Amino acid sequence: xxxxxxxxxxxxxxxxxxxxxxxxxxxxxxxxxxxxxxxxxxxxxxxxxxxxxxxxxxxxxxxxxxxxxxxxxxxxxxxxxxxxxxxxxxxxxxxxxxxxxxxxxxxxxxxxxxxxxxxxxxxxxxxxxxxxxxxxxxxxxxxxxxxxxxxxxxxxxxxxxxxxxxxxxxxxxxxxxxxxxxxxxxxxxxxxxxxxxxxxxxxxxxxxxxxxxxxxxxxxxxxxxxxxxxxxxxxxxxxxxxxxxxxxxxxxxxxxxxxxxxxxxxxxxxxxxxxxxxxxxxxxxxxxxxxxxxx
Numbered sequence: 001x002x003x004x005x006x007x008x009x010x011x012x013x014x015x016x017x018x019x020x021x022x023x024x025x026x027x028x029x030x031x032x033x034x035x036x037x038x039x040x041x042x043x044x045x046x047x048x049x050x051x052x053x054x055x056x057x058x059x060x061x062x063x064x065x066x067x068x069x070x071x072x073x074x075x076x077x078x079x080x081x082x083x084x085x086x087x088x089x090x091x092x093x094x095x096x097x098x099x100x101x102x103x104x105x106x107x108x109x110x111x112x113x114x115x116x117x118x119x120x121x122x123x124x125x126x127x128x129x130x131x132x133x134x135x136x137x138x139x140x141x142x143x144x145x146x147x148x149x150x151x152x153x154x155x156x157x158x159x160x161x162x163x164x165x166x167x168x169x170x171x172x173x174x175x176x177x178x179x180x181x182x183x184x185x186x187x188x189x190x191x192x193x194x195x196x197x198x199x200x201x202x203x204x205x206x207x208x209x210x211x212x213x214x215x216x217x218x219x220x221x222x223x224x225x226x227x228x229x230x231x232x233x234x235x236x237x238x239x240x241x242x243x244x245x246x247x248x249x250x251x252x253x254x255x256x257x258x259x260x261x262x263x264x265x266x267x268x269x270x271x272x273x274x275x276x277x278x279x280x281x282x283x284x285x286x287x288x289x290x291x292x293x294x295x
Contacts, residue, residue, distance in 0.1 A: 068082050
């Protein structure tokens with residue numbers, strides 16, 4: 001049996017260090033915010049020309065446009081993201097590209113203002129907060145019949161605390177990657193990835209907590225620490241195998257998938273990796289520490 005709970009101070013030190021480094025990374029590097037949040041223009045262009053991407057980039061350079069993102073978004077389609085532009089600028093950009101690529105077609109054009117971006121930011125933050133509160137209430141209700149000294153509210157609060165740990169570290173790593181790679185930006189898909197990470201991580205945590213409840217009911221003479229140690233070890237292989245299969249699939253998507261979802265897949269990879277770690281090495285040790293001096 002691995003002494004995971006017994007050696008919990010080492011996991012607490014490691015987690016604290018990771019959270020501190022992540023916060024420093026966010027402060028120093030910041031997040032590369034996409035136009036979904038800061039506003040801008042999106043053009044979806046379609047052409048069967050083999051040199052479409054290179055010709056579009058050449059056209060933008062000739063017009064003195066340096067701040068842009070150009071990604072393949074489907075068969076013969078490319079998504080061009082620019083700073084906010086007006087209709088005249090949009091027409092000039094498309095005409096310039098059209099002069100180089102005769103068969104190019106504009107599939108979609110959207111111009112997102114800063115007001116819409118601010119509203120989306122507020123909704124994104126609200127969605128994460130509401131999801132956290134819902135998780136606390138759900139876990140508290142599910143574990144409402146746990147025997148004393150265990151408390152269903154403690155289960156819910158500590159599960160969300162582990163989730164916050166996962167999100168902070170994930171965002172910190174993304175800030176670091178975004179400093180070096182322009183494709184790693186924050187958009188609506190990034191928030192979707194964070195919410196997915198929350199669901200995956202809390203799923204693993206609930207499995208461990210449910211086993212802890214069962215063991216504590218079967219062996220009430222044991223301390224919470226002993227029951228937690230037994231519970232974590234009995235679910236350890238299952239948690240690792242489940243996460244590993246998911247990570248393998250995501251790794252394949254990251255390597256051979258399209259550029260348009262690369263940042264989304266990478267965010268999931270990082271979040272699931274640390275979510276697995278927190279469900280094993282953080283959530284249950286925190287619960288054991290809370291009840292350390294109680295029988």
